[in-house]
Amino acid sequence: MCMPSSHPRRLRAKDTTDTMGLLLKLIVASLGIFLALYFYTGQDDFNPEMLRGKRVIVTGASSGIGEQMAYHLARMGAHVFITARTEEKLKKVVSKCLELGAATAHYIPGSMDDMAFAERVVKEAVKSMGGLDFLILNHIGYTYFNYFDGNVDHIRKLLEINLLSYVTMTVTALPMLKESGGSIIVVSSVAGKYGSPFSVPYSTTKFALDGFFSSLRQEFHFQKTNVSITLCVLSYIDTDSAKNAVASVINAPAAPKEECALALIKGGALRQREVYYQYQAAKIPLLLRDWAPDFLDYIVRKNYNVEKIDKQ
Numbered sequence: 001m002c003m004p005s006s007h008p009r010r011l012r013a014k015d016t017t018d019t020m021g022l023l024l025k026l027i028v029a030s031l032g033i034f035l036a037l038y039f040y041t042g043q044d045d046f047n048p049e050m051l052r053g054k055r056v057i058v059t060g061a062s063s064g065i066g067e068q069m070a071y072h073l074a075r076m077g078a079h080v081f082i083t084a085r086t087e088e089k090l091k092k093v094v095s096k097c098l099e100l101g102a103a104t105a106h107y108i109p110g111s112m113d114d115m116a117f118a119e120r121v122v123k124e125a126v127k128s129m130g131g132l133d134f135l136i137l138n139h140i141g142y143t144y145f146n147y148f149d150g151n152v153d154h155i156r157k158l159l160e161i162n163l164l165s166y167v168t169m170t171v172t173a174l175p176m177l178k179e180s181g182g183s184i185i186v187v188s189s190v191a192g193k194y195g196s197p198f199s200v201p202y203s204t205t206k207f208a209l210d211g212f213f214s215s216l217r218q219e220f221h222f223q224k225t226n227v228s229i230t231l232c233v234l235s236y237i238d239t240d241s242a243k244n245a246v247a248s249v250i251n252a253p254a255a256p257k258e259e260c261a262l263a264l265i266k267g268g269a270l271r272q273r274e275v276y277y278q279y280q281a282a283k284i285p286l287l288l289r290d291w292a293p294d295f296l297d298y299i300v301r302k303n304y305n306v307e308k309i310d311k312q
């Protein structure tokens, strides 16, 4: 005898209701997480007074984002100590800082491929400002924007400038930063969080920064070291060097360097572990990194006009 079919049908209807319920719960939970993240990251308790009288080193401050950070700090009444290689540019940045209201402003020219120089910058800054509250590590050495050319020496040299000088300055500055309960701001890139074509040597150095500073931060917790580390993850910013390097190849708008510089100072002053600027361009793609890496790679590749590179 055939069983009446109403029972399985009822079961199927129940299954559908359960699945719908689960889906609804998932949607509500995701919305909750999204809103929590949105409001949490939107918090802004920053007050420019936080920087008044603070003693700050900014590297790579003769141009671009570093220069803009120096100007913001000057307006906030900080002591500013800047460095880069080009003395003429540094002189101009220092006089503008004084005009804008810096408590004091000094520079020291030199190249960060020399670790003795990296050490000297910190020592001279501490001598001139009487201590240190913020160490802003921002400089980068010259690199090419093209397919990796196999040059190992270039990677070694770039690691010296973009990574080892950061480590050297951190080691030298740490006693003073411990004394002041200070902060380290490390300027990195989305290219230090996910694979980026045509920037292989550069991207290598930026991933390494994350490894060093994120691990050091963990040790600071164990050691109760009251020094914050803020890793800044930037998308494409409209500095002259970035535009000159990539404008014809990148299909994405560049964000303003002035606003970017302020976001980095705020994040450092608030002792945030990471700053993403611009948030949508730098943070949202990262949500895909661990769960849909091939999709992320595909989206990233879409930003590049690869024919322009091939024709060069």
Ligand SMILES: NC(=O)C1=CN([C@@H]2O[C@H](COP(=O)(O)OP(=O)(O)OC[C@H]3O[C@@H](n4cnc5c(N)ncnc54)[C@H](OP(=O)(O)O)[C@@H]3O)[C@@H](O)[C@H]2O)C=CC1
Binding pocket: 059, 060, 061, 062, 063, 064, 065, 066, 083, 084, 085, 086, 087, 089, 110, 111, 112, 113, 137, 138, 139, 140, 141, 142, 161, 187, 188, 189, 190, 234, 235, 236, 237, 238, 239, 240, 241, 242
């Ligand atoms: N612009 C962008 O799209 C993005 C930038 N970033 C990051 O932001 C930071 C600033 O970049 P941006 O402002 O664009 O770069 P810029 O090229 O404008 O500035 C780089 C600075 O580093 C200095 N510098 C270069 N070589 C050396 C060296 N050998 N020793 C010491 N200083 C050196 C330069 O001055 P001088 O030549 O006088 O030495 C300059 O002051 C970097 O860490 C970069 O990785 C991250 C993502 C995107």
Ligand SMILES: C[C@H](CCC(=O)O)[C@H]1CC[C@H]2[C@@H]3C(=O)C[C@@H]4C[C@H](O)CC[C@]4(C)[C@H]3CC[C@]12C
Binding pocket: 145, 188, 189, 190, 191, 196, 199, 202, 234, 235, 236, 239, 241, 242, 243, 245, 246, 250, 252, 300, 303
């Ligand atoms: C256009 C890229 C963002 C699109 C993406 O989703 O991948 C930019 C992300 C990182 C940029 C590079 C960078 O980190 C800074 C370098 C700094 C130099 O001044 C020259 C340019 C950069 C290679 C820069 C180029 C644009 C990005 C790849």
